[in-house]
């Protein structure tokens with residue numbers, strides 16, 4: 001049975017359950033003067049939810065486990081005895097057979113795959129039937145059981161409420177669980193890396209050239225300090241030198257000087273900038289800003305000014321972050337009570353004195369929190385540096401020299417063909433983990449600061 | 459009678475198209491305390507804020523009529539609002555110390571107006587203002603603590619110290635005790651008694667007894683009109699207008 005018809009059948013059952021539950025509830029209400037906790041429609045929903053829920057849960061679990069079951073069934077077939085021992089070849093034959101069986105491909109590279117394909121198809125359809133049967137049975141059982149519970153004393157309304165709550169909880173858990181899964185895999189792969197390269201060599205080594213890794217001492221060319229420095233230099237120094245003053249000043253203008261009508265169009269426009277795809281900023285950086293920066297460098301006498309300079313990437317990244325800083329600063333400034341501003345104005349302070357001496361200091365914790373969030377964003381930003389920064393890791397504070405970043409290196413390490421468990425590719429995971437830990441810490445600090453600040457004015 | 463410090467002539471205030479104050483004329487002399495009373499929303503704060511042009515900060519507000527400070531039209535184009543507000547200080551309903559140290563709160567005004575040239579001079583002003591505000595003994599050992607860490611009553615006295623640090627001629631107070639307990643209120647009232655004579659004081663209050671205790675003259679506002687203005691003792695014992703009588707006997711408000 002196809003997945004679609006199964007779904008239609010289950011929904012059909014649920015609809016019947018809904019109608020039946022409603023009718024039954026309506027029947028016992030008729031002629032009664034009692035007040036019931038639940039309306040017929042609640043009973044209907046209760047039955048319907050219990051018809052749909054159990055098969056859904058079952059199918060979700062089934063989707064995770066059935067491929068293994070199918071493969072086991074195939075391996076039990078005599079034809080499978082010719083398979084090579086577990087390893088790369090065996091896996092590729094099996095996956096080819098699976099593609100053939102599912103009609104996703106028509107030619108096969110391995111002869112054996114063609115023999116195994118029908119076996120695969122048979123096993124697959126057998127398990128599909130079993131699954132459909134169980135799902136329908138569950139749907140029916142759930143519906144029937146709950147239908148028998150519909151009665152005057154049954155609080156279907158609270159039950160429905162509980163199911164809704166569970167649904168919402170699941171929805172929020174899925175995002176969390178997925179993230180935890182990603183982190184777990186990151187930890188796992190990084191762990192494999194650190195078995196090859198000692199952590200201190202990676203974290204404190206100052207030489208990075210993954211193109212030439214000696215088999216004897218892979219750590220010697222995998223010292224990530226130049227990457228950390230480049231990331232910090234571009235994301236936390238150059239970008240912030242651009243983003244903080246402009247973001248703060250635009251927020252001050254918007255909250256203190258702009259008339260409501262001006263604010264009404266400037267604020268959304270600024271926020272729209274935050275929605276520009278980073279790849280657009282990326283080619284702006286690579287094609288427009290980088291050559292200009294190089295020109296500038298050469299003209300002021302820096303002969304080795306690079307066309308992949310830290311300055312170009314940092315400048316554009318800063319521009320990208322301006323709306324973010326501006327909106328965080330805007331929130332913080334707006335949160336400063338108007339009484340504070342009035343108090344200063346009533347002392348005879350001018351607007352700009354009030355802003356400099358009262359409002360900005362009062363909003364400072366919020367602004368600092370916002371800047372930390374912006375930094376954490378900037379150092380995780382990938383597209384701009386992939387397009388505009390250099391691939392060569394140099395440890396330099398010259399903004400016109402080429403510099404690379406952690407994100408840029410992760411991309412370089414994982415694109416290009418390399419075996420999946422060489423020190424080179426595994427290094428990408430170690431870099432990813434480091435970046436993750438740093439941004440996580442930054443976010444925690446920033447959010448605590450912002451939260452403290454909000455509480456101060458409540 | 460002495461010449462008035464403040465003279466308001468036929469003042470009307472509009473928020474957009476609605477009129478919040480209608481044709482009010484009043485005068486305040488240098489050595490008296492004037493109380494504004496009246497039901498909520500009658501325009502007391504609005505009128506008070508015209509006296510130091512704080513209504514300029516409300517974009518929709520518009521003021522008609524004339525207001526003179528020592529015979530000088532404060533709404534004249536040549537008037538320097540910054541100077542005006544240094545001469546006419548204000549204390550708000552809710553204590554609003556700046557999130558700075560106690561010392562810096564009081565030093566704020568002298569600093570922005572450049573009143574001092576040496577650090578010692580500033581120290582003297584801060585101490586003198588805190589003393590006159592009756593706060594010095596409570597805070598002299600913690601001048602570097604944040605002003606927001608004080609109790610509500612202390613914060614309000616800090617705001618008064620802040621206002622008198624620039625040595626104004628008039629102090630406007632908008633319900634300065636409404637957020638305070640009776641003891642803190644008594645302290646502020648005592649303080650008003652001490653400040654009287656040195657500054658002309660205008661105080662908005664919802665508390666009839668307070669008006670009777672601290673003021674020499676009282677103005678009763680109703681729906682944007684000045685209904686009655688006269689000696690406090692007359693207003694409370696022998697009001698001329700029916701509406702005043704209803705209000706002070708608690709018929710409404």
Ligand SMILES: Nc1ncnc2c1ncn2[C@@H]1O[C@H](COP(=O)(O)OP(=O)(O)OP(=O)(O)O)[C@@H](O)[C@H]1O
Nearest residue numbers: 473478496497498499500501502503504505516518
């Ligand atoms: N910023 C403003 N914009 C528009 N209308 C305002 C504004 N401020 C006050 N008003 C209106 O002006 C009128 C007078 O308000 P005001 O605050 O002066 O009253 P009040 O006598 O001080 O009242 P309360 O005793 O409650 O403080 C009210 O009707 C009020 O709604």
Ligand SMILES: [Mg+2]
Nearest residue numbers: 502503504632
């Ligand atoms: Mg008021």
